[in-house]
Amino acid sequence: MPDTPSPETQTPGKDTEPEATPLLAPADGVPPLAIYPSDIERAATLLASGTGPFAIDAERASGFRYSNRAYLVQIRREGAGTVLIDPVNHGADPLATMAPVAEVLASDEWILHAADQDLPCLAELGMTPPSLYDTELAGRLAGFDRVNLAAMVQRLLGLHLVKGHGAADWSKRPLPADWLNYAALDVEVLVELRAAVAAVLEEQGKTEWAAQEFEYLRTYIAAPTRRDRWRRTSGIHKVRNPRALAAVRELWTARDSIASRRDIAPGRILPDSAIVNAATADPDTIEKLIALPIFGGNRQRRSAQVWLDALARARTTEDLPTSSDPQTGPPPAARWARRKPEAAARLEAVRAGLADLSQRVNVPSENLLTPDTVRRLCWDWQPVPDTASVVEAFLAEAGARAWQRELTVPVLAQALETAASAEASQD
Template structure:
């Protein structure tokens, strides 16, 4: 099929102006399967070599995606990576099996060298690609582009519907992608994630050009590829990120229980390769830290410590979680009881203390209550700055959180001497891209004076 005819058939609405309003668009057609059918999973060296060979023979950008097993397995490893380039087949690669088979991801890098990678929501997938040894040459993020173009909805199916008139069959986003063999409908879901990325990029490029945002997007993609490929460093005290940990406040003994249970849960999750939350929920940890059970009766009163975690999501997902019941049963309730008792017996000088104050006082607090009650002048400055950004957002048809990260704006206003601050230099130091500095610095300088 000729390229123009194929593009018209893929989009279904070639005559529509890219980026037009969703209210006057034709009803979307459902794309139930990829054009070439549902591909198999490649898990051996021979299949990997064939995929590299065929991708190397194509030209143009590379559609890419990845699936993990978050909520089921320990860590954030990729269990499936999907690629399509030009007129090639869609390739579903099992990276864990391919690593065991001794496949070299540098072979893949050479096969697609120079190709721009098209990814929807790249911060989710770039760290996993990096961990495997993949090295994208350049990036086009369709999710960020949708936000930059001020679409109301920016999930992949909503974006393909807006630009291409096609919605995607999406039912397995929270599946356990470590399960093998992968059912046909799961493979179909994974393949659809890359089926339309190339024509979607073409339409989005046209709309970026129409709105004068091509250079903005280019700078954002360079920044994402540089900053988001590697995983964020782990916090110094990760257990303090437990849900509802603030309820313990200054209860140092309760904090010790929470810390001990989190640490034991993490250790067991790593040992059994299971999501720690399937061994003990955050809610159970906080309940134990508040109750501080010392005897068997008090421990039994906290039911969640004595029963294995059950997830009630409905239907197929419940069955997926039930596959992990044998591992859950290996961890007996006595493990949690012993861990709690050890924390309760710690000497006072080993109990947790409050987090260390930030050395960098330029990091502004998130709580607006602190601003209003303790720093009304700074609050007035922040409100003026926000109004300025909102106005520029309206003028450029761009969401304010794309124009500038809220943290940068708070930090900018967190000073008693705004007249001595060079706004352009400050935004650059914070991490703002050149297009943001150029667009905002002069107006913000006037607003905070």
């Protein structure tokens, strides 16, 4: 375990950051947007002429579109500069159009900030990294209080990166010039940022931890999409009646079908709050439906029959949900004290131990172990003779990396044994 960095050796925090130099435009100007296959081939050739890792970013249209596809890809490489690529409207085979770039990108490390957000949409374009460096994740491991790109660029490079279009509708065409300037700046200093944060991790003795995290992220395969995604409807906890839960499910499913077909974000079709409200009120006529908030608008009036049909299906279905919970693991921790007090005591002890460890190694608790892994361990735990080896096996099965297990197994074992002793003394 590395020594806890002293205040003198830690990178200055937000209260001591030097005055930043504004970074308003790329040093070489905003490159032309590669739109056509011939443009994309030239971009690939240009990238191939450079050396070293690739700084990469992608812009999506979250909140506007149903899909999570990339609507712009930005890539920068030493000796080649920056390229901006429009990956849409390439007919039936966009992978073939993007293949020249994907081939070049397979030749060296990728540098991304918050890679888990961009890797899936880049993979849809046939682009996968041979190795990976995530500067946001590196910042978390370094114990930085703020890890967004602008904050880290200011902290480590002394530059002020102006943000402003990250939440824009990047499916818009043509893309405005100021948006392209913003997009190019997102990769302008990623290579330098990688070097700076890597130096901090090296000083803290965390380089190997980061390498394990990056490789896990690079090779991670997401679980199949759950069938009961409707249970994540905001405000569903207010719905208790099984028939009303069925109405939430039917309304959500109808909305999802429309959103998928039209490639529009579901919330722009019908807000979650309207789904919960209609499921609770259960109107059975158009007049009653449009009297509810949201449903009285012109757009919702045109779709009124769709929502009424969904509510009618909920009234007749025999497949009634029994709970709004996904039922895929332990219940929310707030309920443990009532339902399983011994598990609540274990969780409290484990959380206290991890919080202390987090302070000692200057890494957030959630990066030491995912909260879900901690809850599952504490909920199902049964005392065993060799606590440490069983915990080790559990964490390995849950996907915890070697560095995480090395740090947390002794802490977890001690906490679980202490909780078991306290429980036994009360019997």
